[in-house]
Amino acid sequence: MKILICGGGVIGACTAYYLARKGVDVVVVERSGVANAASGKSGGFLALDWCRESPLDALARHSFGLHEQLATDLGRDLNLDWGYRRLETLSVVSSKRRDLTSLAGEARPDWLGADARVHARIGTTQTTAQLDPERFTKAMIAAAIDSGAEVRLGTVEGIELADDGTRATGAIVDGVSMPADAVVIAMGPWSILACRWLPLPGVFGIKGHSIVYRFEPDSAAALFVEVETEEGEVENPEVVPRMDGTTYVCGLSSQALLPVDPATVSSDAGAIEQLKELTASFSPALAQAPVLASQACHRPVTEDDLPLIGAVAAVGGAYVATGHGVWGMLNGPATGQAMANLIVDGSTPHVDLTPFDPGRMPRFDPDRLNLR
Template structure:
């Protein structure tokens, strides 16, 4: 627990301008608080600008993240239209196995309109994973943009890379240190800081004098986006989760979007980035696709779609990282032994899907002393910290101890 909940913080800084950090800022702004978002590149520059944006309400049922799935899915359903997001919609999901022949008539009759017209190549078994009642999508960069637009008067974005957090002798947050675009050392006055910088959040280990350990692995993966072929009027709205295709080393996830694009991930060949590399900012400013995996994804998808084999044209090839703690659960909560310090990070592949719930939960924790919408106890950010080390007290500046311990 924090030393004291900040019931009415005056200077709030969120470190990270992705969909998670922006959702925290948005939830605080909804309650009439002003927030500064410190972002190293630009809002939604990493996974939030390159992710698929798929969500599934019931896919966490029975597990510790069930509440995050439920609350976020329901919030998206109301928030997206109210913010004017055109990329949000519910859509059905099919499971598709790789194969060597076109679908037979019986399969076409069984799945009817759920089968998209562009799925006209060689396939194996097809089954339904979701009818569209509890599966949906959004383009995450649009959601970030719309949240910032809604509260342009309350959320201020500052460009810079966080280098540390300064605290008083009583371990109350007093400022956030950062390096600006010209590598100049700068400072933001803060009584509350929420570290929500995706995989790079593990750098906070060094900002709070060892009060917590945040083991993190970054999974760096390639994705592609297809343009809408001119030969078809509409790209039917059915998402695909495809089985392992040994011919190409892929297990594609295929998400058609309302604007006619098709986003594809699950391309395989991911790289695994260590905590120490992430602390040094690995792939924060530049994260490029692997050409070999782009070729594999193109070949795998075109095997399933004659339409895209004949008329397909790529719009984007890109890469991003998802943050993975050892137990695949997020870090959400207060920094032990410190007042006004919080972590919201490590949301794995569900970070986009959970974002509104995480934002609301963190805002409740900060302003009310505890989260009401989601039980955060299982997501304790100090769960990997040795008990004797939790909340070690000391004066801090820019990640370096400047005073005695007691």
């Protein structure tokens, strides 16, 4: 059985890993480089129970456990390390307009500025964790390759169907036919392109900006910050200190158009400067640290904010796994494991995929495609 995975982000990488471990023949086709899009530029923050009261809850809880297991197993067996650790998470408020002294809160990490207060502890080492997303995605690909998978740089330009259109028989990659028994669309927000080839609902990209600083705080805690600017606007940057002596800050979402080529995603004008100013407002120490990367990426979202995970209706051998929004790093392992079980065994014992059935929404009209 040969399975073609379109896209080398975290979802394609995790799917490749779990499929390859089942002994099937796996090829990942990636256009711009493994983890070159959101999967290499995200926060890598993980939470056990922050999807409670959502249909994502079971997927997230299972995936949080798989992250722990992967870090142990692949660390031991293949000596792979992606900076996974459990950590505490704090809610922080920063304002130059309001007096925050009444906020009792928790002790304030000494790298936060005078205007910032810890409002609450919102995650403990039992419930929150982090990893380096690029290293994690690449490690999953390396582990898949160790189990026999192959990665090819190339652009998926279409899906090949049997004459009666009821079965996927492969893909067109850089103009060349690549036959397969099953095809998985895992191209993040670029999965929208697959609406031209398969009856799939829409997937859209929401842009986020981020900065990686060379900064190692004394106390490692992830921060969810509410910054009230002098003009009274509220922004919500997120901060994740990493194991490698760097600290990641993200925020400032935008609806900027997705470019067709993932390699050409760029920051909105002024967004990185604004994110630096926001950082300075709650932590002057962090804002003064050397900048190692300033970047943007698009997280894949769907119209009902739930991912598309499962078989494509009426086209045998066609599958999709995308639309994970702000929780793609968290839910990558459970999604990859479920896809492998679904494709090879026909059922998913760990997670009920019914809420994520791609057939729950109508097909996106390819004539409405609007990419840069």
